[in-house]
Amino acid sequence: MKGKCYIQGLAAITPQHTFEGNLFSQPLVSTGANVFAVTEPDYKTFIPANSLRRISRLLKMGLTTALKCMQDSGLSVPDAIVTGTGKGSLQDTERFLKDIRQYEERALNPTPFIQSTYNAVNGMIAVQQQVTTYNNTFVHRGFSFESALLDSMLLLEEGASHTLTGAFDEISAEHFYIKSRIGHWKKEMVNSAALYDHLTPGTISGEGAVFFTLTAAPTTQSYARVAGLKMLYKPSLTALTTGLATFLSQHGLSAKDIDLVITGRNGDNNFEHYYRQLDLGLPQVSQLPFKHLCGEYETAGAFALWLGAHMLKAQQVPQQWFPMVSQFPATLNRILIYNHFFGDQHTFILLERTAAPAV
Amino acid sequence: MAERVFITGMGMITAIGDTVAANLGSLRQQQSGLGFTCYIDTIYKEVLPVAEVKHSTAELSTMAGVPNTPEYTRTTLLGLLAMQEALQQAGISDLQQEPTGFINASTVGGMCDTEKVYFDITDPEKEGDFLKYIDTLDCADCTQRIADTVGFTEYITTVSTACSSSANALMYGARLIKQGLLRRVICGGTEALTRFTLNGFNSLKNVDKRPCRPFDQQRNGLNLGEGAAYLVLESESLVRENNSVILAELSGYCNSNEAFHPTSPSPEGDGAFAAMKNALAMSGRNTADVQYVNVHGTATLNNDVSEGKALERLFGAQVPPFSSTKPFTGHTLAAAGAIEAIYAVLAIQHQVIFPNLNYSEKMEELSIAPETRLLEQVPVNTVISNSFGFGGNNASLVISKYEG
Numbered sequence: 001m002k003g004k005c006y007i008q009g010l011a012a013i014t015p016q017h018t019f020e021g022n023l024f025s026q027p028l029v030s031t032g033a034n035v036f037a038v039t040e041p042d043y044k045t046f047i048p049a050n051s052l053r054r055i056s057r058l059l060k061m062g063l064t065t066a067l068k069c070m071q072d073s074g075l076s077v078p079d080a081i082v083t084g085t086g087k088g089s090l091q092d093t094e095r096f097l098k099d100i101r102q103y104e105e106r107a108l109n110p111t112p113f114i115q116s117t118y119n120a121v122n123g124m125i126a127v128q129q130q131v132t133t134y135n136n137t138f139v140h141r142g143f144s145f146e147s148a149l150l151d152s153m154l155l156l157e158e159g160a161s162h163t164l165t166g167a168f169d170e171i172s173a174e175h176f177y178i179k180s181r182i183g184h185w186k187k188e189m190v191n192s193a194a195l196y197d198h199l200t201p202g203t204i205s206g207e208g209a210v211f212f213t214l215t216a217a218p219t220t221q222s223y224a225r226v227a228g229l230k231m232l233y234k235p236s237l238t239a240l241t242t243g244l245a246t247f248l249s250q251h252g253l254s255a256k257d258i259d260l261v262i263t264g265r266n267g268d269n270n271f272e273h274y275y276r277q278l279d280l281g282l283p284q285v286s287q288l289p290f291k292h293l294c295g296e297y298e299t300a301g302a303f304a305l306w307l308g309a310h311m312l313k314a315q316q317v318p319q320q321w322f323p324m325v326s327q328f329p330a331t332l333n334r335i336l337i338y339n340h341f342f343g344d345q346h347t348f349i350l351l352e353r354t355a356a357p358a359v
Numbered sequence: 360m361a362e363r364v365f366i367t368g369m370g371m372i373t374a375i376g377d378t379v380a381a382n383l384g385s386l387r388q389q390q391s392g393l394g395f396t397c398y399i400d401t402i403y404k405e406v407l408p409v410a411e412v413k414h415s416t417a418e419l420s421t422m423a424g425v426p427n428t429p430e431y432t433r434t435t436l437l438g439l440l441a442m443q444e445a446l447q448q449a450g451i452s453d454l455q456q457e458p459t460g461f462i463n464a465s466t467v468g469g470m471c472d473t474e475k476v477y478f479d480i481t482d483p484e485k486e487g488d489f490l491k492y493i494d495t496l497d498c499a500d501c502t503q504r505i506a507d508t509v510g511f512t513e514y515i516t517t518v519s520t521a522c523s524s525s526a527n528a529l530m531y532g533a534r535l536i537k538q539g540l541l542r543r544v545i546c547g548g549t550e551a552l553t554r555f556t557l558n559g560f561n562s563l564k565n566v567d568k569r570p571c572r573p574f575d576q577q578r579n580g581l582n583l584g585e586g587a588a589y590l591v592l593e594s595e596s597l598v599r600e601n602n603s604v605i606l607a608e609l610s611g612y613c614n615s616n617e618a619f620h621p622t623s624p625s626p627e628g629d630g631a632f633a634a635m636k637n638a639l640a641m642s643g644r645n646t647a648d649v650q651y652v653n654v655h656g657t658a659t660l661n662n663d664v665s666e667g668k669a670l671e672r673l674f675g676a677q678v679p680p681f682s683s684t685k686p687f688t689g690h691t692l693a694a695a696g697a698i699e700a701i702y703a704v705l706a707i708q709h710q711v712i713f714p715n716l717n718y719s720e721k722m723e724e725l726s727i728a729p730e731t732r733l734l735e736q737v738p739v740n741t742v743i744s745n746s747f748g749f750g751g752n753n754a755s756l757v758i759s760k761y762e763g
Binding site: 001081086087088096097100101104105106108109110113114116117118119120122123124126127129130131132133134135136137138139140141143144147151154157158174177178179181182231233234344 | 401402403465466474477478480481483490493494496497498499502503506507511512513514515516517518519520521527531534535538540554555558559561562563614615616617618619620621622629630633748749750751752
């Protein structure tokens with residue numbers, strides 16, 4: 001998909017200090033536990049105390065990020081709310097399963113059931129902001145956020161003025177253990193900042209909530225333009241190479257027009273070969289990996305988009321976050337994001353500086 | 360000019376039949392699928408009626424041609440059977456001949472099977488085959504297993520907007536076609552009964568101990584059901600190129616939100632009204648053109664008041680025949696929108712309107728009553744199909760007879 005799609009506002013709650021302040025001066029947050037937790041803001045500024053008590057962690061993260069994003073955009077109520085989540089509210093799902101067992105199916109509190117519904121965050125944003133128009137939620141692992149982004153691009157093409165588009169996922173101790181049983185995480189403990197030095201089976205786990213306000217036309221405030229998006233399902237290495245070449249050529253670009261690639265590399269040697277294949281198609285293009293900042297999760301692609309948008313607008317890289325990278329590009333006009341989720345869902349996003357010179 | 364979107368294949372399985380033809384037969388014979396569960400482990404086994412597909416999971420796996428595959432959950436198998444029928448009916452033997460998307464819908468993924476082993480999965484002391492279910496915890500698992508079994512390699516994804524999920528999957532697929540991203544997309548949803556969901560709705564005091572009575576004054580909640588349904592959507596140009604048989608046109612759709620309450624609709628049916636009105640406007644039809652509305656009609660106290668008010672607001676004194684088919688299939692959640700979209704196509708193909716079972720007393724809030732008779736040989740050219748869900752998610756589809 002080619003897009004007339006501009007990022008007008010954004011917000012993120014992630015393991016890094018991303019919710020407030022200037023990201024270019026925030027220190028690198030790392031973990032040695034193989035699992036990242038988000039740095040939670042003070043939710044009270046965004047959600048009244050009586051509501052805060054009733055809603056679970058992921059709903060707080062999602063709603064707060066959405067509200068902050070709308071503030072950042074300076075725009076009014078959006079024409080659509082479109083989100084992606086791989087797991088929805090894990091804590092509520094886990095709690096309702098346990099309640100069913102503990103209380104033997106009797107006199108159950110419905111709240112965890114309601115909040116475990118994948119579209120619960122969307123419903124809450126709609127009620128709070130009185131958004132009575134289009135509302136959709138995608139739940140397809142590493143395509144969850146990117147499907148929400150594609151849906152939003154279609155909406156802008158169909159005439160929507162702006163959409164609120166986001167993604168959210170959380171990790172719990174219980175779920176971290178469950179996924180460890182099928183080899184998702186490294187057996188040895190690694191420092192997240194040195195993730196790429198440990199090319200062994202598995203990666204580190206993470207979580208986050210990221211929202212964007214997307215508009216059909218640029219303004220002086222715009223962060224960047226989402227110029228293209230492509231999802232590839234279980235591609236062979238050949239199909240991945242062809243997919244990249246086709247994606248670039250559809251936008252009239254070749255490898256030399258890309259100033260920077262943000263890659264989803266995560267130190268997992270089971271799936272590293274896809275990133276190596278990408279390297280072959282983009283020789284001599286600077287790269288930044290990002291999973292040492294947020295860990296691996298279904299909607300981590302939204303973190304990459306958030307990072308890329310900030311860098312294009314500020315024309316700089318938060319270098320303190322990348323001690324493993326020695327050289328950074330001087331100018332940023334076009335960023336390519338390539339990510340995949342455990343080898344199954346592969347995504348390309350082309351991000352352009354709002355006023356990028358033509359190729 | 361955006362391309363028109365046609366329905367060229369359908370497949371389904373529900374409590375009233377393993378195929379589209381069997382569903383039509385049961386609808387005509389007024390044969391409900393409601394009864395007590397054979398397969399869910401619950402204290403409500405003989406208390407709360409459900410509309411269960413009449414095959415064990417092992418039988419379903421044999422029927423789908425994938426025997427002895429424990430990692431294929433009931434959700435996956437129901438979906439796979441419906442998908443196989445849809446492909447066959449559309450005459451698609453090789454998905455590689457035309458890039459084809461797959462937009463699935465699910466509310467709880469493989470919960471039907473994972474809930475049985477969840478506490479083994481979380482217990483470090485336990486090892487065994489159940490570890491194969493870990494991947495089935497989410498909603499993408501069923502989509503990918505169906506995709507991999509029948510050979511989808513293009514864009515696939517999964518929608519989850521509670522009870523409107525598969526209606527939204529159909530809409531999204533239609534929009535991908537209209538904007539030229541794909542010429543063929545197969546859309547729908549799959550849902551298996553689970554103890555999780557049954558207890559969820561029961562905790563909301565939304566489940567009737569008797570067969571549900573949509574739009575009846577004495578209605579007292581819904582009955583859950585299970586099933587799967589997929590519709591093959593093709594662009595007009597692909598239909599022309601392949602000489603595909605057109606079953607009907609997906610001529611209009613709208614997704615709107617109530618922005619009212621997490622689980623209750625607004626009393627005046629604002630979201631339902633907006634969804635139907637905008638979908639009809641998109642289809643280029645007006646209210647007088649609609650001969651049948653397959654309502655969401657869950658028989659919960661709130662839904663039927665809200666949806667009934669919306670019908671009265673939209674159609675005024677001329678509300679067309681409407682009925683809920685939930686007393687046949689139960690409320691199949693993520694699959695409901697696609698199942699009922701197929702019923703809308705069947706109504707058009709066979710010029711028939713399906714009865715609303717279990718109705719006897721008009722609701723005091725409404726001046727309208729559902730159609731309780733099976734109407735045969737009536738003109739049905741335009742049908743509205745409604746699906747409304749938690750989170751205020753409302754979806755309406757307009758399905759029209761193809762007239763060139």
